[in-house]
Amino acid sequence: MTDPSSQTLPGTLEAVGRLRDYVAKRAKAAGLTGKAIYNLCLAIDEIATNVVLHGYQEAGRTGMLRIGTALDDDRFTVTLEDEGAPFDPTRYALPTAEDLARPLEERAVGGLGIFLAIRGVDTLQYESSPGINRHVFVVKRPSPQEPHGWSTPVA
Amino acid sequence: MAFKMSSEVSGHVVSMALVGELDATSAGVFKSEVDKALGQAPRSLVLEVKDLTFMASAGLRVLIYAKQKLGAGVSLYVVAPQEAILSTLRMTGFDKSVYIVDQRPPVESDAGRPA
Numbered sequence A: 001m002t003d004p005s006s007q008t009l010p011g012t013l014e015a016v017g018r019l020r021d022y023v024a025k026r027a028k029a030a031g032l033t034g035k036a037i038y039n040l041c042l043a044i045d046e047i048a049t050n051v052v053l054h055g056y057q058e059a060g061r062t063g064m065l066r067i068g069t070a071l072d073d074d075r076f077t078v079t080l081e082d083e084g085a086p087f088d089p090t091r092y093a094l095p096t097a098e099d100l101a102r103p104l105e106e107r108a109v110g111g112l113g114i115f116l117a118i119r120g121v122d123t124l125q126y127e128s129s130p131g132i133n134r135h136v137f138v139v140k141r142p143s144p145q146e147p148h149g150w151s152t153p154v155a
Numbered sequence B: 001m002a003f004k005m006s007s008e009v010s011g012h013v014v015s016m017a018l019v020g021e022l023d024a025t026s027a028g029v030f031k032s033e034v035d036k037a038l039g040q041a042p043r044s045l046v047l048e049v050k051d052l053t054f055m056a057s058a059g060l061r062v063l064i065y066a067k068q069k070l071g072a073g074v075s076l077y078v079v080a081p082q083e084a085i086l087s088t089l090r091m092t093g094f095d096k097s098v099y100i101v102d103q104r105p106p107v108e109s110d111a112g113r114p115a
Helices: A013-029 A034-058 A097-101 A114-119 B028-036 B057-070 B083-091
Strands: A004-008 A063-070 A076-080 A121-130 A134-141 B003-011 B013-022 B046-050 B052-055 B077-081 B099-101
Touching: A004 A013, A013 A034, A013 A063, A013 A076, A034 A063, A034 A076, A034 A114, A034 A134, A034 B052, A034 B083, A097 B046, A114 B083, B003 B028, B013 B028, B028 B057, B046 B052, B057 B077
Parallel strands: B013 B046, B013 B052, B046 B077, B077 B099
Antiparallel strands: A004 A063, A063 A076, A076 A134, A121 A134, B003 B013
């Protein structure tokens, strides 16, 4: 694994846009496509927003958001850590195909964010230990041997 | 990029132009513009989004709110979304409840088709 880096920001909504910018920059350097970068940033945004609104504000807590990225040959990994109330998005009941086929007038407003987060990456993992919650987002990288691959590998 | 928006009323149509990044921070601005639009009792709400570069679920929730407040008889148009936002609208089934179009509809076509 190469290129580990991280940034720590306050656990506020204002920080979420900065997390997106940070991840977009690192993901671009890792050779991800525009679409993969957008979807990853959307996933980070949704989870970080939930952490701020529910893990911190609703729970009456304050704390940080720490974002880290790491590069392997075949994957780009983003780790988001927080100190808020634990919540495991991977155990959340996602909207079903039936829910998503309903007209907007009949929709419940919740659940779309976690749905977009999980759909936005190849893997979303969650772990919680006392005082720290960790979300791990993994996106597969295009193989350096593929189309534009004769240039120097990014890693 | 910061979020900016503007609204205009023309006959029974309220049009809004959304620019930049629509996330949980900026969704409140969008929602208050929708609240103002409700007072106009529009027959259509037209969202011009060609310069909207990011939309999180907070933006989708405002669309749900708008549709629920306006009622099924009021048409909601999303004009010229960028590819990634179009993909979100499709993935979440919003494309079945809003009209996704390349160009803003002519003012005359505001008769309010059922969704």
